[in-house]
Amino acid sequence: MSMHDKILEAAEARLRSGGYGAVSFRDLASDVGVKSASVHYHFPRKEDLGVAVVTAYTEKVFEALGMAMQARTPRDRLAGYIGVFRHALVEEDAICLCAMLGAEARGLPHQVAEAVRVFFQANIDWLDEALANASRKPKSAEIIAALEGAMLLANTMDSIAVFEDVADGLLSRTE
Amino acid sequence: MSMHDKILEAAEARLRSGGYGAVSFRDLASDVGVKSASVHYHFPRKEDLGVAVVTAYTEKVFEALGMAMQARTPRDRLAGYIGVFRHALVEEDAICLCAMLGAEARGLPHQVAEAVRVFFQANIDWLDEALANASRKPKSAEIIAALEGAMLLANTMDSIAVFEDVADGLLSRTE
DNA sequence: GTTTGTTTACCTATCAGTAGGTAGACAAAC
DNA sequence: GTTTGTCTACCTACTGATAGGTAAACAAAC
Numbered sequence: 484m485s486m487h488d489k490i491l492e493a494a495e496a497r498l499r500s501g502g503y504g505a506v507s508f509r510d511l512a513s514d515v516g517v518k519s520a521s522v523h524y525h526f527p528r529k530e531d532l533g534v535a536v537v538t539a540y541t542e543k544v545f546e547a548l549g550m551a552m553q554a555r556t557p558r559d560r561l562a563g564y565i566g567v568f569r570h571a572l573v574e575e576d577a578i579c580l581c582a583m584l585g586a587e588a589r590g591l592p593h594q595v596a597e598a599v600r601v602f603f604q605a606n607i608d609w610l611d612e613a614l615a616n617a618s619r620k621p622k623s624a625e626i627i628a629a630l631e632g633a634m635l636l637a638n639t640m641d642s643i644a645v646f647e648d649v650a651d652g653l654l655s656r657t658e
Numbered sequence: 659m660s661m662h663d664k665i666l667e668a669a670e671a672r673l674r675s676g677g678y679g680a681v682s683f684r685d686l687a688s689d690v691g692v693k694s695a696s697v698h699y700h701f702p703r704k705e706d707l708g709v710a711v712v713t714a715y716t717e718k719v720f721e722a723l724g725m726a727m728q729a730r731t732p733r734d735r736l737a738g739y740i741g742v743f744r745h746a747l748v749e750e751d752a753i754c755l756c757a758m759l760g761a762e763a764r765g766l767p768h769q770v771a772e773a774v775r776v777f778f779q780a781n782i783d784w785l786d787e788a789l790a791n792a793s794r795k796p797k798s799a800e801i802i803a804a805l806e807g808a809m810l811l812a813n814t815m816d817s818i819a820v821f822e823d824v825a826d827g828l829l830s831r832t833e
Numbered sequence: 834g835t836t837t838g839t840t841t842a843c844c845t846a847t848c849a850g851t852a853g854g855t856a857g858a859c860a861a862a863c
Numbered sequence: 864g865t866t867t868g869t870c871t872a873c874c875t876a877c878t879g880a881t882a883g884g885t886a887a888a889c890a891a892a893c
Contacts (some may be wrong), residue, residue, distance in 0.1 A: 486842080486843090500764045500765050501679070501762060501764065501765030502677050502678075502679060502761070502762050502765065503677075503679075504676070504677060504678075504679025504680055505679055505762075505765050507877080507878065507879080508878080508879065508880085509877075509878080509879095517842090517843070517844090518843075518844065518845080519879085519880090520843080520844070520845080520846095520880090520881085520882095521842070521843050521844075523879080523880065523881085524841090524842065524843070525842090527880090528879080528880080529879065529880095577764070578761060581814075582761055582807075582810060583761045583762070585810045585811065585813060585814040586677070586753060586757055586758045586761045586762075586810055586813070587676060587677050587680075587758070587761075588813055588814045589675045589676070589752070589813065590675050590676030590677065590680050596814070599814055600814055600815060603811060603814055603815060604815075621827060622820075622823050622827075624811060624819075624820040624823060625804075625808075625820070625823050625824050625827055627807070627811060628804060628807035628808040628810070628811045628820055628824050629800075629803060629804045629807055629824070630807065631807040631810055631811065632757075632802070632803035632804055632805065632806040632807025632808070632810065633800075633803040633807070635757060635760045635761055635803070635806055635807065635810070636760065636778060636799060636802060636803045636806065638760060638761070638763055638764065639756075639760040639763045639771070639774055639775055639778055640775060640778060640779075644799075645797075645799040645800070645803055648797050648799060648800050649800050649803050649804070652796060652797075652800055661868080661869095682851075682852065682853080683852080683853065683854085684851075684852080684853095692868090692869070692870090693869075693870060693871080694853085694854090695854090695855080695856095695869075695870070695871080695872095696868070696869050696870075698853085698854065698855080699867090699868065699869070700868090702854085703853080703854080704852095704853065704854095
C-alpha cells in the first residue's frame with residue numbers, strides 16, 4: 484500500500500476513535516513510520532487530510548453498498564444497508580466516521596463539514612432508490628438517524644444489543 | 659451566578675459545539691473573564707471539569723424531565739421527553755452534550771466516559787418508567803438512539819426536519 | 834550511454850502558538 | 864489569622880506548519 488493510503492487509513496482510525504482534535508500529524512507519522520513533515524508532504528494542511536479521509540471513506544462505503552443494491556426486495560436491500568453499518572461497528576470496533584464528524588460538524592473546517600454533509604446526502608439518495616418500490620418504509624433520513632444513533636449508544640454503553648434492536652425495528656417497518 | 663457555574667456553562671457550550679478536545683482552560687477563562695489559573699482553582703484537572711459538566715447537564719435534563727413525567731398518558735410523557743431534546747437542539751442550537759461525548763467515548767478519560775454512560779442509563783430508566791403501561795412502544799434505548807441520531811443528522815445538514823420526522827415516527831408507534 | 838533537469842518522497846531543524854498544569858504572591862472576607 | 868478566590872509568572876509538552884536539504888528515480892538531450 485502506498486504511503487498516501489497508509490496515512491489515510493491511520494487517520495481514519497484516529498478520527499473514528501477520538502474525533503478531529505485527536506488527530507495530530509506527529510501521531511499519524513509515528514503510526515506509519517515516517518516524520519510529520521512527510522505527512523505534510525502528502526496532505527499540506529490538516530483540512531486537506533480531513534477532506535481526503537471523508538472522501539475515501541465515502542467511496543469505501545458506497546463500494547460495499549453496490550452489492551447491497553443488487554438484492555431483490557426493498558427489505559433485503561435495507562438489510563444489506565444495515566449490514567454495512569453493522570460491519571463498521573462490530574468488525575472495525577468503531578462508530579461511523581461521519582457520525583463522529585457529524586457531531587463535531589459545527590467546529591470543523593468548512594470543507595470537511597461539507598464532505599460529511601455530502602456523505603449523508605449520498606446515503607439518503609441511495610436509500611431513496613433502494614426502497615423506491617417499498618409499500619411501507621420509514622423515511623431515508625429516519626433510517627440513517629436511527630442507525631447512527633444506535634452506533635453512538637452502542638459505542639458508549641459498549642453493547643451492540645441496542646444496534647440490533649434498532650436494526651430489527653427498521654426491518655419490521657419495511658416491506 | 660457563581661464563577662463555578664459560569665465556567666460550567668461556558669464549558670458545556672464549547673463541549674457541545676467542538677467536543678472534548680476543543681475545550682481549553684485559556685478559552686474558558688477568556689469566556690468568563692478570568693485567567694486560566696483561576697479555572698484550575700475551581701476544576702484542578704480537565705477530567706474534573708469534564709465530569710462536572712456532564713453531571714450538571716444530567717441534573718439539568720432530569721429537572722426538565724420531572725414535568726414531563728407528570729403527563730397523563732405514556733404518549734404524552736414521550737412527547738414531553740422529545741420536547742426536552744427538541745429544546746436542546748432548537749433553542750440552544752447544539753446537539754445533546756452526551757451525543758457529542760458518546761461519539762468520543764473511546765478517547766475520553768474514563769471517569770468522563772462513565773458519566774456519559776450514567777446519563778444514558780438514567781434516560782433508559784426514565785423512559786422505562788414513563789412508558790411502563792404503554793400498550794405499544796419502541797424499546798427505550800431505541801427511542802434514545804433515534805433522537806440522538808436525529809440530532810446528529812440535523813446538526814450536520816442544518817435542518818431540523820429530520821428531527822421532526824423521527825419524533826413523529828416515535829410518537830406514532832407509541833400508545 | 835552519459836549527462837542534465839525534474840520530480841518524488843522523504844529527512845532534520847525550527848518556528849510561533851497553545852496545551853494542561855503549577856508555584857507563590859496578593860487581597861478581601863470571615 | 865485563616866480561608867477563599869484570583870493574580871502573575873512560569874514550566875514542559877505538543878500543535879500545525881515551514882524552510883531547506885537529500886537520495887533515488889525518471890526522462891530527455893546530447
